[in-house]
Each structure stands twice: as C-alpha cells, then as structure tokens.
Amino acid sequence: MAALSEPEGALLEWAWAGAALEGESGDTFVVRIHAGGAVLAVIDGLGHGAHAACAARRASAIVSASPERELGVAELFGRCHEGLVETRGAVMSLASYDHASSSLKWAGVGNVEGVLLRAVVAPGFADMELAARGGVLGFRMPELRVSSLPVSRRDLLILATDGIRGEFWREVNRHAAPQAIADFVLSRFARRDDDALVLVARYLEAAS
Ligand SMILES: [Mn+2]
Incomplete structure (x- = not known):
C-alpha cells in the first residue's frame, strides 16, 4: 500500500503496510512528528468492519x-480510554521519542505487538519487546506500564496488530528500507483471518 517516508534530515524514516479482512480496516496508525520528537501508535478497533474502524x-x-504539551504517554492513553467509552473499544501500543535525550517511552494496552530492534546490539542496547498490559481502551484501562529506553541512530521500531503473527520480527532484516520490511512482514506473517497492519520506523537522530 502507500509508501510514505520522511525526507533527509528527518527524525524518522517510516513506512506501513496493511490489509483489511473486508471493506474498511479496523486497524490504523498515527505518526506524529513534533518539535521535541515523535509519537507513533498502532491501534486495533475490536472486531472488524465499520464499528471497529470507528473506534x-x-x-x-x-x-x-x-x-x-499533552503528549505524555500516560496522558494519551488516558484520553483515548475516555474518548472511546461510547465505541466498541480498541487496543493500542504507542511509542514516544524524545529527541533531546535520545530516548523512547512506550506502553501498550491490549495485544498490539511492539519491538525495538537495535542497529547495533550492545550492553544496554539489547533488542526489546514491549510489555503491553491486558485491557481495552473504552472498557477496561489497566494500570499502565510505561517503559523508557535509550535509542541510538538507526534503531528500528516495529508495531504490529494481532493480524500479524507474533514471531514476525525474528525474520526481519533490520537494515532494510522500512517499506521493504513492512511489505515483507505483511506478506509473510498476516494471519488473513483479521485486519492486519504493521508500522516500521527507523530513528535517524541527526548526526552531530
Ligand atoms: Mn485484530
């Protein structure tokens, strides 16, 4: 599907791929670049079809x-939980980069998988899987667990809904272009009994 990448000098290069089971997908994503960093989220509305897409x-x-000023991870989850009360509900994993400290905060409610694959694996810079909490935004908000991690240039973040089989990241070539990775993950690991969406972002901290 659509290829979207940021130009040279950007904080991130990113791409996504997705497929709907039928009609409108209940999976969606956000990439929001702002003055201090970036917020990325992948969201799966419960079930599929129009009501899932609405949530x-x-x-x-x-x-x-x-x-x-209100882009804190816990604040965003809280606001989504309140905003989804009248909907079918949704699960979400969200990552927030802080450019000044070269760090990332992330959290998840429900089963959107998140992984951080290091460009160079080193002490303190291991590959990480997001520890999401069980729950559904709009219905049951768990006590959020926000983790903070240092990020290095070219570290790769991948967020994927449960329409993608969970072991996908073990077979990813972490040095490939984001669109190539997203297309690979969708074509090889989509379960095909649910909407599927994968978002891939590489951190391009400005060389100093
Ligand atoms: Mn799903």
Whole structure:
C-alpha cells in the first residue's frame, strides 16, 4: 500500500503496510512528528468492519490532535480510554521519542505487538519487546506500564496488530528500507483471518 517516508534530515524514516479482512480496516496508525520528537501508535478497533474502524479512528484522532504539551504517554492513553467509552473499544501500543535525550517511552494496552530492534546490539542496547498490559481502551484501562529506553541512530521500531503473527520480527532484516520490511512482514506473517497492519520506523537522530 502507500509508501510514505520522511525526507533527509528527518527524525524518522517510516513506512506501513496493511490489509483489511473486508471493506474498511479496523486497524490504523498515527505518526506524529513534533518539535521535541515523535509519537507513533498502532491501534486495533475490536472486531472488524465499520464499528471497529470507528473506534480506531477516534483513538487516532485523539493522538493526532492532542496539544503538544499533552503528549505524555500516560496522558494519551488516558484520553483515548475516555474518548472511546461510547465505541466498541480498541487496543493500542504507542511509542514516544524524545529527541533531546535520545530516548523512547512506550506502553501498550491490549495485544498490539511492539519491538525495538537495535542497529547495533550492545550492553544496554539489547533488542526489546514491549510489555503491553491486558485491557481495552473504552472498557477496561489497566494500570499502565510505561517503559523508557535509550535509542541510538538507526534503531528500528516495529508495531504490529494481532493480524500479524507474533514471531514476525525474528525474520526481519533490520537494515532494510522500512517499506521493504513492512511489505515483507505483511506478506509473510498476516494471519488473513483479521485486519492486519504493521508500522516500521527507523530513528535517524541527526548526526552531530
Ligand atoms: Mn485484530
């Protein structure tokens, strides 16, 4: 599907791939670059079809439209939970890069998988899987667990809904172009009994 990448000098290069089971996908994503960093989220509206898409769109609108000073990870989850009360509900994993400290905070509610694959694996810079909490935004908000990690140039973040089989990241070529990775993951690991979406972002911290 659509190829979207940021130009040279950007904080991130990123791409996504997705497929709907039928009609409109209940999976969606947000990439929001702002002055201090970037917020990325992948959202899966419960079930599939129009009601799932409606819930996912509402969460994505909240993350996209929140004022910049209110982009804290816990705040965003709280606002999505409140905003989704009248919907079918959604699960979400979200990562927030802070450019000044070269760090990333991430958290998940429900089963959107997140992995951080290091460009160079070193002490303190191991590959990481996001420890998401069980729950559904709009219905049951767990106590959020926000983790903070240092990030290095060219580290790769991948967020994928449960329409993608969970072991996908073990077979990814972490040095490939984001669109090539997204297309590979979708074509090889989509379960084909659910909507599927994968978002791939490489951190391009400005060389100093
Ligand atoms: Mn799903």
